[in-house]
Amino acid sequence: KKRIEQSDPPRVGLSKIFTDGVYPEGEIQPYKDDNAWRTTSEEKRYLEKMAMEDPEVTYQNIRRAAEVHRQVRQYARKYIRPGQSLTKIAEYIENGTRALVEENGLECGVGFPTGLSLNNCAAHFTPNAGDTTILQSGDILKVDFGVHVKGRILDSAFTLTWEPTYDRLVEAVKAATDTGIREAGIDVRLGELAGYIQETMESYEVEVKGKVLPVKPIENLSGHSIGMYQIHGGKSVLLVKNEDPTKMEEGDYFAIETFGSTGRGRVVDNGDCSHFAKIIDAPRVPIRLTSAKSLLRTISTNFGTLPFCRRYLDRIGESKYLLALNHLVQQGIIQDYPPLCDAIGSMTAQFEHTILLRPTVKEVVSRGDDY
């Protein structure tokens, strides 16, 4: 039977292409040293077989999300060009994601807002309604988008440039993320892993207009574990050596992401917030403001605990919601995630993959032939 090809722009749902429901496995990396035994352990292989048969755990959900991510980003990389508005770029990625994952309520869909952070801004920027920002040829764009299937969130990001000036910065961050992925593993301490990432990042420098700048890891950004419908699972992988003795554990899902900067190596909240998410264990406080009460109901219905942005409220018909939204933030019910930026004039880069610490092997589920 002829395989149905993906369209351009990407619109063919993956269940029409992977008709047997089996999605490609990611890059397999065996565990190292005192966990190498896992690959051939009968007990661990049995554990994994059970996981594959459990509809809750089955690795097919996260692999389907990963294949959606690979196909959308493949077309997006070709499509995104200086001169386009960030809004158009965001909608291209989101329309592609919704179509390929065959969005269906909270069953499957967009995992979190499409990050399109420019230059000194490293994370959590996506345009709000009315934003007229146009991508420029000298920009460094971090494209960070998510796909979820049954609450399994695929979190992966890459950096795009259209001039060679910052190639070494991009190279440094790609190498640091690959170091983080390679050194990750069951029983690895998070503080130690951060040291390996820092070491790779700091071995690079970038020459800009005759000035040699060291590449700095951004010390207050981090990778993170991922839970069901929960983008931040509670464990953080910092980018500078630290004493956190917390270990990575069998069954963990991790987003390994690193950020490099030619600036301070530190980000601060900057500009209007676009990203928000319901706080998982928020206190059940009575909400007096009627508009806030109804907005919270809309958020719970449409996003659950997945992060959302103002454009997603606009597209489901909400309007004049800012007062209510800020009230929910003040009440500690919704978390705001403002744009995170280093010094003006600095440049930042990011690469991110989602990895699974399976009982027998480590799977870099979001790996593609692009990064």
Ligand SMILES: O=S(=O)(c1cccs1)N(Cc1ccc(F)cc1)Cc1ncn[nH]1
């Ligand atoms: O910086 S984080 O808040 C974080 C890092 C460590 C512990 S929590 N964050 C989680 C997140 C927050 C809001 C989102 F809309 C999406 C994700 C990392 C991240 N942002 C983008 N990709 N990955």
Ligand SMILES: [Mn+2]
């Ligand atoms: Mn991300």
Ligand SMILES: [Mn+2]
């Ligand atoms: Mn992440």
Ligand SMILES: [Mn+2]
């Ligand atoms: Mn804040």
